[in-house]
Amino acid sequence: MKIFVCVKQVPESSNVAVDENGVLIRDGVESKMNPYDLYALETALKLKEQLGAEVTVITMGPPQAESVIKEAYMMGVDHGYILSDRKFAGADVLATSYTLSQGIKSIGDPDLIICGKQTTDGDTAQVGPAIAEYLNMPHVAWVTKILEVDNKSITVEMDMADTVEIVKMQYPCLITVEKGIFQPRLPSYRKKLATKDKKVVMKTFTDFFDQQPNRYGLSGSPTQVERIFNPESNGEKVIWEGTGEELSNQMFTKLKELKFI
Template structure:
């Protein structure tokens, strides 16, 4: 059984500058980490590997430094990894991103099960996983919170719907997006780090795709564009009040009324 996990490198801080012209995050020089939701997808894949004897691969999309999250995945027990990287992919919205990743997956090979984190912490759209499945023309289930049963031919899962918890069975090939706490992610292994330090990471660029039309990727291939994006304003104003409990209480009430909170 072949399992693929889609992972992403995201900023490790909320203090990220925004390019006012393109509306995208300036990632250069910013501390980064693996998207937390992808850790749950990785752990799910590795547990299935232990149960079914599967091979686990990862794929990521980003600049060359995104190889670091693939190396981290190797330290957790992943067998193979690939990075989709090309300047022509920069500025992609969720639709163009999903199409790019689907092309990268086709380049990597055929997979029975594709796992994604529910969403990323830098975008929070929760759209890319299902859109990848649509481009690959395979069934998908989102918001998976539990693997009920897994075999060589199908997988049964619980999904968290707005009003109910639903149980569904889907045959391979398919794609699942998993929610947090489905499993507790394992820590990277130092032994695995030593064993995989020279393991190859495949790099995939536009010329490797079946579809080499540049208009399908990056800003050119994006169906949506952000009109305006800006960092939130920070208000560090503060007041210190002293007095009896009655005096301070009256000051708090007066302040709340002044701000029209009450």
């Protein structure tokens, strides 16, 4: 069984600037692996232990993003790829997902693809489902538990805020995982030594089957960033005191006044 995990390098701090195209300026900003992707990696490693799966990890980003692949090596993954090319720069969600789907196609046919639920910078939670659509495979997002798994199918629990759904999918398929699905292991010092010379394979535009430049990077990105700003905090705060009955009456009156009810 082949499992692919998508991991992204994100800025360490939320205090990052953007250039005139609304593109994040990542140079000189400390980076780390997107926290949700640690859960995706841990899920893959658990399945590797349970089913003898082979785990491949992929990132799309500038060359320095290969550090997240090296971190994944220290956790125990088997293969690592970085998709990097100037043509991929400035990608929005659509172009990022397309690039990842094409990268996956150029590497091989995974049975299961695992993504984090969302990132801490772009934060759209759309990349996983969009990759699945491009690869024409079913997906389940926001997976909180793996209930059953074998070499043919996986049954997962999905947290939909108001409801919990249980879904069984045959491979190939994709899941995005929530924090807490498993406790991520720490990179091991022994594996760090063992993998310090292990290469990260770079795939570029010319390795892809689809060579239409307007599907990638800024030119494949319909999103136009007009302005990025910190939201203003909404000012008015009121503290009410009283019995439960008084407070609920007050709440009812306020909600009516604001025309919520």
